[in-house]
Amino acid sequence: MWFAGLGSGNGQHGVQLLGYYNICHLGSEIKDPERNIPRGIFLSVLGIAVCIWRCRRASWAWCPWREAQNSDFIASLFVERLYGQAAARFVTGMILWIAVASAFSVLLGASRVP
Secondary structure, three states, X not given: OHHHHHHHHHHHHHHHHHHHHHHHHXXXXXXXXXXXXXXXXXXXXXXXXXXXXXXXXXXXXXXXXXXXXXXXXXXXXXHHHHHXXXXXXXXXXXXXXXXXXXXXHHHHHHOOOO
16 A cells, blocks of 8 residues: 555655746757757756655645545645635635646647647
């Protein structure tokens, strides 16, 4: 079970970290791409990893693990504990907004492939 949980968690983080590939589609529009593309990939992976780590650490401090394991919406639960139900609804809406906005980012990069 431990390895199944580890694999599931790594799969979820892998999806979060793979957003860097979009910069490769835009290579012809970037100044000095042989230097800036690797830098952008490295900084984005590092930045996202730090953000994920900080969010996990913060949620461990405020949400008991027994309650968190039964929650499908851990970010909303975390914000609800800190700021109340209205703030949790706002954060949930912002997460949905970001998910939709990421689709536009993919469309921007995918249009450069042909």
